[in-house]
Amino acid sequence: MYQFVGLIVLFPLIGLLINGLLGRKIKSEALVGGIGSAAVGLSFVVAVMIFVEMLGSAPGQRAHVVTLFTWMAAGSFKVAAAYQVDQLSILMTLVVTGVGFLIHVYSIGYMHGDRGFWRFFTYLNLFIFAMLNLVLADNYLLMFLGWEGVGLCSYLLIGFWYDKKFPGTGITWTGDAANKAFWVNRIGDFAFMLGMFLIFREFGSLTFREVMEGAESLQVGDGTMFWATLLLFIGATGKSAQIPLFVWLPDAMAGPTPVSALIHAATMVTAGVYMVARNSALYALAPDTMMIVAIVGAATAILAASIGIAQNDIKKVLAYSTVSQLGYMFLALGVGAFTAGIFHVMTHAFFKACLFLGSGSVIHALHEEQDIRHMGGLKRIMPRTYWTFLISSFAIAGFPPLSGFFSKDEILWKAFADGSVLLWAIGAGAALMTAFYMFRMVTLTFDGEARWGHDKHPHESPATMTIPLMVLAGLAVLGGFVGVPAALGGGNAIHQWLHPIFAQAEHTMRLPEHHNHTMEYLLMAISVGIAVTGFWFGRKMYLAGPDADRKLMKLGGLYKLLANKYYIDEAYDATVVRPVVKGSDALLFKVFDVRVIDGIVNGLGRLTAWISGTLRQVQTGVVQHYAAVIVFGIVLVLGLIIWG
């Protein structure tokens, strides 16, 4: 089956070509949506078949590289369009195509009646195509192609409703939000490229396999590896919305909600996590980078979670929640728990996609209302949306035995055991906030009295939307059981599964084994306690309605700080955006461009005109002058011949 891996990538490409070229002509929404969804669904089927075959083979024989063709060759430098099928990439492929398929189906209902219906499905298929290249690539360059491709799709889809206003710092239209996402990602992509160059210089190859083999002979603490991994990580902070480049993700909510679910929650933003995990052997050689990754992850987790408490836009809350959860994943990677990071990528994809799609269902029902203060009482009107949303909220808050509990708890445990108490405490604090803001949102949205206008008649969404919700909620419940830790009597299947991928890194890091379960049980109990506390406060306070925010407002300046997102956008605006814009205008445009560049070009023109204007005076039109010059020349030459 391995040789059919190309099909996984091919189906979305076909779907995108059909919808992209003929979509405008196809009048039927069902057909356009059907083609788009079927393309991803077929990919999922192929991925499952490969996965099943992989399950049946010995752990040592699960990784394969399938080369399709030579992409580029220059001397000894060769890059192939080749796909690496192994335990890690197939897991990511299953998540991308599986969750992607559900979101495609959901979009058929959600985008009903939109004039850009076919355009939407074209972009979605393009996204899946790029994302699959990213996760399946066997070399950095092909991965980078996917990396840029998903960035492009993100841009296209954030600004999908390009004529719609979207408020924000320095943002008026959705297109501005799209630009913001693109530009912020450029910074990360630039660092990614530098990291890639550095790796090529060091190992002379861009394929993962050869680089990892080369890494075996390097010493821990290698200087080049520190910079290479750090640069790659900066790339990841852009794509995966970590400090300092996370600011684009909340504004990316300008896009349609399925986009937020697919790209800005479940798949694209986890590309950075995947990339770091893929390079685990290099990161293991650079403990300093690992430390930075862990600190950045923990800081992002708590920062974003705290902002989430004070947001009123349902999608903004979820956006900050995503940033926060991504922080957890990087925390896990930073302490060397690569499996835990990938495990959380998977479970997060389930419950966060479900939450986003649920919020989309609500927004749809309330005619584009996104402010949770103007919701409430939807529990009875939209029971399916409510229950799936609630289940996913319990999952993200970390209630056992839902998926979020296992993945988050493993991260917290590893942060404690292999990191430090401080990292664990930050993670636990963020978990408390997560539970609180999630149930603040759930309560305000679905409980209490209806606070929407009388002109609105909310209703449950159609089956194309609710069925994906139910499937995702089911996954959010069950997804965690692949990673039940040994302390709870589980086999931690995902750990066993991914072990060959991270064996090299684990060998390099030599992390101690933890056989003492007492501490693990204690931390688990604390985690559950935290989740319940957050749930209880969130629910208790906000059953009374949004006025409960007053209690938070007693915090005074702190609340204001949270509500205004720590003024980070404003700070970036003042320290980066404005100086760059001003500098571009005053220095680069008015001085460098107008004076220097234009000056050089115009100056060259003027110089040529002056020289020719002077020299042409020689052409007097009088034949005798020319003759005189000829004679003079002859005399000169003869003189040279005779005396020279």
Next chain:
Amino acid sequence: MVPIHYYLIVSAIMFITGVVGVLTRRNAIIIFMCIELMLNSVNLTFVAFSSYLGNATGQIFVFFVMAVAAAEAAVGLAIVIALFRNKQTVQITEVNLLKW
């Protein structure tokens, strides 16, 4: 027998006279005559060397030069006439249209 350098000196004087005439005189006819003078000074040199070396090649060359000079005179005079018809002058300084 007259030594060879006598002929060469005369020839050089004639040639330089021709060159100076071509460069300084304004009248197209006179410039024309000066060119003839230069050609004939060269002829004189040819003949002188031919006699001095006892080789007839130089004298044959003189006939060629004469033929070319005749043709040149015919074409040149025709140009001068055409010029005069158009501009009512043969002053070469007034014929300077082809300039910057």
